[in-house]
Amino acid sequence: RKEQLLAGSPMWESVPVLESYPEPKVDTQLLSHPGVPPLYPVLELWEEERYPEGIKWKFLEHKGPVFAPPYEPLPESVKFYYDGKVMKLSPKAEEVATFFAKMLDHEYTTKEIFRKNFFKDWRKEMTNEEKNIITNLSKCDFTQMSQYFKAQSEARKQMSKEEKLKIKEENEKLLKEYGFCVMDNHRERIANFKIEPPGLFRGRGNHPKMGMLKRRIMPEDIIINCSKDAKVPSPPTGHKWKEVRHDNKVTWLVSWTENIQGSIKYIMLNPSSRIKGEKDWQKYETARRLKKCVDKIRNQYREDWKSKEMKVRQRAVALYFIDKLALRAGNEKEEGETADTVGCCSLRVEHINLHPELDGQEYVVEFDFLGKDSIRYYNKVPVEKRVFKNLQLFMENKQPEDDLFDRLNTGILNKHLQDLMEGLTAKVFRTYNASITLQQQLKELTAPDENIPAKILSYNRANRAVAILCNHQRAPPKTFEKSMMNLQSKIDAKKEQLADARRDLKSAKADAKVLKDAKTKKVVESKKKAVQRLEEQLMKLEVQATDREENKQIALGTSKLNYLDPRITVAWCKKWGVPIEKIYNKTQREKFAWAIDMADEDYEF
Secondary structure (H helix, E strand, C coil), X not given: CHHHHHCCCCHHHCCCCCCCCCCCCCCXXXXXXXXXXXXXXXHHHHCCCCCCCCCCCCCEECCCCECCCCCCCCCCCCCCEECCEECCCCHHHHHHHHHHHHCCCCHHHHCHHHHHHHHHHHHHHCCHHHHHHCCCHHHEECHHHHHHHHHHHHHXXXXXXXXXXXXXXXXXXXXXXHCEEEECCEEEEECCCECCCCEECCCCCCCCCXXXXXXXXXXXXXXXXXXCCCCCCCCXXXXXXXXXXXXXXXXXXXEEECCCCCCEXXXXXXXXXXXXXXXXXXXXXXXXXXXXXXXXXHHHHHHHCCCCCHHHHHHHHHHHHHHHHCCCCCCCCCCCCCCCCCCCCCCEHHHEEEXXXXXXXXXXXXXXXXXXXXXXXXXXXXXXXXXXXXXXXXXXXXXXXXXXXXCCCHHHHHHHHHHHCCCCCHHHHHHHXXXXXXXXXXXXXXXXXXXXXXXXXXXXHHHHHHHHHCCCECCCCCCHHHHHXXXXXXXXXXXXXXXXXHHHHHHHHHHHHHHCCHHXXXXXXXXXXXXXXXXXXXXXXXXXXXHHHHCCCECCHHHHHHCCCHHHHHHHHHHHCCCHHHCCCHHHHHHCHHHHHHCCCCCCC
């Protein structure tokens, strides 16, 4: 292959397609380059010649983004009422009103901060006349709007097969035209080629900006990135791009700045792409390197707890928390974010309470603060005596609002981490501890004689241990109670079926004792199999109920996608005969194609 490259022979002519690679069924023709090869396995592409440090590609061409469709005014029959009277809204004001109407049944619209932010931004879209009339959100009646959108939603559910097929074909057409790019003679899938439509910002946790208006993104907001020799995508008629760049040191294709946080958004390659896959692999390899020196690092920070320098002591205690509790360093706050969120380095005295003894345990630290995305972190953790004494020292003569680690910031910590190991960050610790926890939990929880559903429950319990470590919480789904009731009804019905089957088996056995012929023996065997089948079905349902209940407030997806080396999961599946699709959905299997091809059942993180 290297000889062919050196000879200038097109690489794709010689690359075999791995049979196990989940290649999507898509059109092989793309953009202005007929003959560009189809998608190829990640591992094959990794073997290609490397560019100089920092260079990501030499050729990049794409069609740009797909913008949200323009606003369609409501039918005349759908009325908005203010203070009990019908009021016709201007198009801009009506569009923003529909965003609130669509969320009318959601708890967000009952929250004071959401309502306050929405009303403030809505008034900016009103005409002067509307502003003079609409002065109180409580006097606004969005009921008819809400009912209209519910009816639309219901109508979509009731669409005929033909109507659904037409929409599917339209989406596939968009995907073929905009969902792929050409990068260095390879056809790569794009992740999010559609620009998000305008709406109301929700945020996570108790975000102070919830309810604010996410404005419509226009071509004039868009920066296009492609190579100089590529065909630049055309903006919509009557518009122009903000800028066209040719930056081959980045992997994004399109970028813009959103108005809520002032953060930059990107259109990137799909997670299954070569660049994304290789970056993922490198991330987990860095975490594996930490495994080789983590004991030395831990011994060092334990020694530093006794240092004469306060700065060194604080750094060592912070590193202990990052290691033991998977806390973030504290520099993830997005530009413009006003929420009082903190990480390890930015903890204040008011965020911890010290208990010499609590619930029968000594030296307990009680944490209570808002972490990333305003998710509350609350934990009571027994710590080593010297950590406890140091915390008492750090808190002496300080007010609640003072910094706990007043001699430390993320810059100092990150510099120290780099000195300990090249590429080491707080996130690498998080990835290492998450992955090692999954591997250990899988070894402890998986019983060789369990059936597949029980093994999947064991996997989810191992994943749950990681999610708890990383504080990946979620609110229980609104439909949780209803879905659990439905599941319980299925369990009860299955139990009745099983009871009937067992009675039939008992009766058949009694007949067999009397008749003693081949026919009755066959009947008994058939009834036995029916009982076994129903027992397995019942167990599967009961395992499903246990799994759902235990996962009610834990988000398993974040750690599975971002912190767990997928090779651990692939190896576990191969070792115990669990189909990989029972753990990873189609999108996840594409993202982790490299791990599925790479890992065997003996893989160790």
